[in-house]
Amino acid sequence: MEYNLADLFESVVDAAADREALVYVDHPGTGAELRLTYAELDAAANRIGHHLLDRGFRPGEHVGLHLYNGVEYLQAALGCLKARLVPVNVNYRYVEDELVYLYRDADLVGLVFDGEFEDRVRAVLPRVPGVRHLLRVGGGEAGVAFADAEGSAERGFPARSADDVFIIYTGGTTGMPKGVMWRQEDLFFSGMGGGAPTGEPVKKPEELAERVAAGGSGITFFPTPPLMHGTSTLTAFIGFNYGQRVVLHRKFVPEEVLRTVAKERVNAISLVGDAMLRPLIDALEGPLRGTDCSSLFSVSSSGAVLSDSVRRRFRELLPNTMLLNNFGSSESGFNGTATDDSGPERGFRVQVNSRTCVVDPATHEPVAPGEVGRVAQRGHVPLGYYNDPAKTAETFFARDGERWVLLGDMATVDADGVVVVLGRGSQCINTGGEKVYPEEVEQALKAHPDVYDALVAGVPDATWGSHVAAVVQLRSGAPALTLDAVQAHCRGSLAGYKVPRQLVIADTIRRSPSGKADYRWAREVAVEADRR
Incomplete structure (x- = not known):
């Protein structure tokens, strides 16, 4: 046995077949949910893997996952890995030209897509002739319905390797997406818990099943960002690798997240930065005040820095819950904790x-x-x-x-x-020969009591080359905020050249579905405001 993700998953299934693996909560308000044991999830993934192989897919070919969160996402990912196909995450926010670029760049030959995206997929396919098979999740007419995909529920796949590839497409904060290619063994140790930053590293592939058989169960993981972002999929696989339970929502709705934490006795939440943690805090302070979060022992953020002000508010509300402000990336996995x-x-x-x-x-x-x-x-x-x-x-x-x-x-x-x-070096603002990193200024801005969210960008300046511009979203009910007030606030923690010289008040700050900053948008907004 090697450090191959499908092999590792199957070894855990054999040690915990009847244990609940996946809970999908369909919100808001429908009450619909789906629960799968490890054996049931394994069989479902087998069907998808064999369905693709039966239609002529060859090991090493790429299959796009253009989906909201759901059991189908993880079934398709596992099915691809079992068949030695490469699952490729697709950002469902992308418009037609961006999708054409990604489909082509990733050399997709198959696509699993949500029926809500059918019109977009139909528009793209004539420009991407390499895609030869479609699996549709939910309503619509294109392709084969995911629920009807025929394939054996048994295993019987060709031998796999630790060298099999897993690709994570990352858009970062600027530019077109890039596909990060991982050997599965390397990804297991850097991003899926094999290196065990808070425990003992795994010393042999068989050790996962041994740990599960010895009773290593009882933790419920809740990856709240979209699975199309690496941090969420990696969290789900960490749960599977150790025989734990994984809870999913289709979309991030703060109130529903908290209700699920209480109902399912969630132990560990993963999210991305202030953009996801702040709405949870607002719900706990407002309509969901008093929600039972006693089961929750950790909330971890990666992909965006948690501000000091948000961390303080969280600790006041849930002082017994560990808050992990992690640092990592699609290119490195986990690097450390703040x-x-x-x-x-x-x-x-x-x-x-x-x-x-x-x-x-x-x-x-x-x-x-x-x-x-x-x-x-x-x-x-x-x-x-x-x-x-x-x-x-x-x-x-x-x-x-x-x-x-x-x-x-x-x-x-x-x-x-x-x-x-x-x-990020790519976001660094050169103003009068001094370098300013937006994240540092954003931290200072978000410490202001009237600031709900903020992004910082450089705007061309005839005198300084560039000047620091702050795009700010105010808290609901906050009074008007002036540039003088922002500058006075920031001077308490920033050198003078880092203090914003321009302030733009926006109704909302644009971020990706996972909470990552959209610096292109912030720069465009600031430049346009500067022209007026």
Whole structure:
């Protein structure tokens, strides 16, 4: 047995066949739910895997998952892995041209899609002739209905390998999406709990089933972001790898999330940044006040930094629940967790794992304490970007016989090895020769009592090259906010050149469905406001 994700899943199924694996809660208000044991989920995935192989799919070919959250997403992903096909996540927010780019770039030959997206899929397919088979989830007419997909419920698949590929498409905060190619063994150790950052690392593939058989059960995981984003799918697989229970909602609705936490006795929630945690806090302080969250022992965020003000509010409401402000990416998996003293004054301080350090991007050598470099990780890292050798050469390198990935985040490191993440280099604002990282300014802005959310972007400036612009969403009922008031507030924690020189009040801040910042939108809004 190797560290192959399908092999690992099947070994857990054999040790916990009758244990509840997946609970799908269809909200709001319908009361419909679906519960699958490990044996039932295994059989459903087998049917999808055999259905695809019976229609001529070959190992290594790519199948897109263009879906909202649901059991079908995970059944299709597992079915692909069993058949040695590569599941590819598709952002359901993408419009036609973006979908054409992704379908083509990923070389999709099959597509599992939600019936709500049928019109969009039909419009795209004539421009993507490589897609030869469709599976439709829900109503509609295109393709084969997912529920009617015929295939054996037994296993009987060809032998698999730890070298089988898993691809995570990431859009980041700018630019077109990139497909991060992982060997499954590397992804297991970097992003699916095999490295066990809070426990004992897995030493052999058979160990997962041994742990499950020994009684390692009883935890309920609730990945609340869309499964189309890596952090949510990885959370679900962590649950499966250890024989735990996974709860899903179709979409993120804060009130429904809290009701499910109480009903299903959820133990661990994963989410992305303030954009998801803040609405949960608002619900707990408002219509869901008094909800029983006593089962909840951890809430973890990754993909976006939790602000100091939101973390304080959460701890006041749920002081016995651990809040993990994690740092990681589609290219690295888990890197570390922010320290308790992170905040506007000291920055986003991360206690990183032993495989992560800050390096000079030109020499790839570790930087001295206090010097600015880029975060890098060694060991279990991706193979590169699919269909992009140039970007792969820029991002991945070898040193001392190990493979490394160079992340886009700029950082410094102190004498104790704590990494202070400054922000994405691609978003860095050069104003009068000084560098400003938006995340640092956003932290300061969101500490203002009247600010609900904020993004920061650079706007062309004849004097300074660029100036710092703040796009702010106010709290409901908050009074009008002036630039003078924002500047006075920020000067308490930021150097003068980092203080915003422009303020734009927006009705809402645009983010991805998982809560990631849309910096292109913020820059466009700020530039347009500057012209007026």
